Amino acid sequence: MALPSTDTSRLDNTLAVIRTLRDQGPVARIDLGAINGISSATVTSISAVLLQQGLITERPPEAPRPNGRGRPKTLIGLDPSAACVVCIKLSINEVQLVVGDFAGQIHHSEHHAVTTLTLSADDLEALLEEKISAVCTQQLTGFQRLAGICLAVQGVVSSQSGTIIWSPALSFRNAPISARLAERFHCSVLLENDANCIASVLAAQPAYADCPNLVVIMLGYGIGMSVLINGVPYLGANGSAAEFGHSKYQPDGALCACGRRGCIEAYTSDYALYRAAAEHLELPSGDSAHPSEQQMQALTQLALQGDPLAQRIYAEAGRALGYGIANVLALFNPDLVLITGSGVRGFDAMQAAMHRAIDEALVAELMGSTRIESCAWDRDMTCMGGIAIALHATDGDTLLDSQTTREA
Amino acid sequence: MALPSTDTSRLDNTLAVIRTLRDQGPVARIDLGAINGISSATVTSISAVLLQQGLITERPPEAPRPNGRGRPKTLIGLDPSAACVVCIKLSINEVQLVVGDFAGQIHHSEHHAVTTLTLSADDLEALLEEKISAVCTQQLTGFQRLAGICLAVQGVVSSQSGTIIWSPALSFRNAPISARLAERFHCSVLLENDANCIASVLAAQPAYADCPNLVVIMLGYGIGMSVLINGVPYLGANGSAAEFGHSKYQPDGALCACGRRGCIEAYTSDYALYRAAAEHLELPSGDSAHPSEQQMQALTQLALQGDPLAQRIYAEAGRALGYGIANVLALFNPDLVLITGSGVRGFDAMQAAMHRAIDEALVAELMGSTRIESCAWDRDMTCMGGIAIALHATDGDTLLDSQTTREA
């Protein structure tokens, strides 16, 4: 496996510089050296090339005094216009498109209501092509190139083959979507699970920097999970790892949307909560199989205000969640379990039962030092993660690309 | 993080050569180049150094004609006497010591009956020191150096800190054992979970070469598991990952040795099977909390011969195992689940119920392409894995060490 390291070394160091600049904003050469463990002579050499390629620019030294005497630092930073990426989030009845620049900043975002379940695979492809084309002509004029597209999809996807294996938002299966889009737009197309995108964003936050093994559970209409092992999403053999929602609470338990019984999702997801409540409580009307945000908020309110039935429903959901988390702790022993998703709205009503269940299920040795926390939900997080992942994945291409275009 | 690759590159390539030789036996330089993706000029250079350090030897070309015309290959192979490692397996009431040579071959093995549960931490250390010393004087005379010691322990260990956090074989906890042995024997001391040792051996077998994500479940007095992710054992935050035995089958279920209820172990382990059977069946007498191999075989025989109660007990054990595996599949989506351990003796009696339970628990999409197989049990496997792990971990040291000794 040993590569001719003389080649890879320069590439590695160049990518490290680019990523440092993306994470930290403009940085001086000497600091880039210290951060990445390379000499400043090497940074000079690397940055000279990047400058010439138009991927970075020098910033005038900041007006306020730098920090004492000596030659002031010359900060270099990514040129946002060097490249851009598009992230498309595909969820039930909604498609979101976001454009991010080379520096990782969000440039544009748009939502479209689409009845995703009625689409055929060809429809979907046509739809995506159309939306991306529109965004390209309207938004991407200032950019030197479109580096990549990230498709963030709810469900099971194979990143390797670029195939959507199964998604609750789609009525078809095994759709090889990446290859066609890649051909159409001449750039890499990544296919990611939505939970992995969110977990990547969370893991990048300084508060969680010391958690290389991070589990993120997303509560919502269904239940998703992402497991980061040493900071990278664990995908499993077919990309169907981390299907927490369909791990079991109770053999022969409640019926799940997947058709089996006793899944955590059958107790803790929005549809499960609503199903349990709908028979007995008066709630805003609507599609009871796909409860609206309004309906769910009403139900959560009832529980928090002390309605006994609603409380019981949330307690049972919390207990199921707790037993599920206990299994996750026993099997993954992560540093941190983070609970988020639109369903965190009801987390306060579940929390006590959840903790009770975990204590009931696990001895202290197996709890280890794992923290369990919840985290506010932001619907844009998925695409922010997708943008970051797409940029990271395409840095090598961008580098190569700007080499050849400048040479020509 | 980028290291001065100019330095690491040579080290990487040298280690790759050593490991290729260990895996495949003597190999010609040109083939070492092809296997590891380096030029044969580099292999010549690397092997010249290793030869001079005494880590490898040239083999006379084999008597039977090589393969046609041309200069025959000169095979080079590891010198078994260049180093040795000791692996100590610590399990309930037994300590096994095995010596392996630099080429990875077992050189010596011995078992000792020890009432491990009555030992204090100091007793254990003294015992290990004594046994290792004895082995050193008797067995290690032909070796140039003792490269390392591997402690393979049942239970939760922290490899990083070299601390036995908890083991069913010991009555004390949090024993920092590695550091003291390292000081005493002047070599690296690795602490490993026994299941990880076994999984490493299995993963190295050609039959499982295409399974980078491998789960090994060990049935026995207790239930252990190891998860290999991309071929390396996943340890989790505190080394307590992969505690399959204490993942849950049933909230409020059968009482487990850990003190909680409903763990898989409380249904599927030897003690659980025996406990369920002891009241109603006539079985060889003995310690019913620690059933002997003989007792367990008798019970297995009853089930296989059609005794209805024994069959029911094994079926329930299989169902619990199946539900546990279903969770493992949902969460890890491995390429292969391998079931082994002394408890595989009863696997035939559990298998049907296990598969039924898995089908009942999971939709086909989540089963993916995961194979579930059992695998014959060999009590020496743990130490074979420990030897391999110890050699792998100490190759760098051995290299450095033989450099300095030869120079002096």
Place this chain on the structure above:
DNA sequence: TGATTTACTTTAGGCGCTAAAATAAATACT
């Protein structure tokens, strides 16, 4: 015996890195 084939070694040259020296651009001091 010499041609051919295959394996191994030597040579020549490139790349990437670093340390150290040189240069640049500020502030501090007198």
Place this chain on the structure above:
DNA sequence: AGTATTTATTTTAGCGCCTAAAGTAAATCA
């Protein structure tokens, strides 16, 4: 203002590793 000091960046010199290609070695084939 002019020089010393401090800090950042660039240039230089040199090292280690790698590869391709040329050279050498050791067989078989005819």
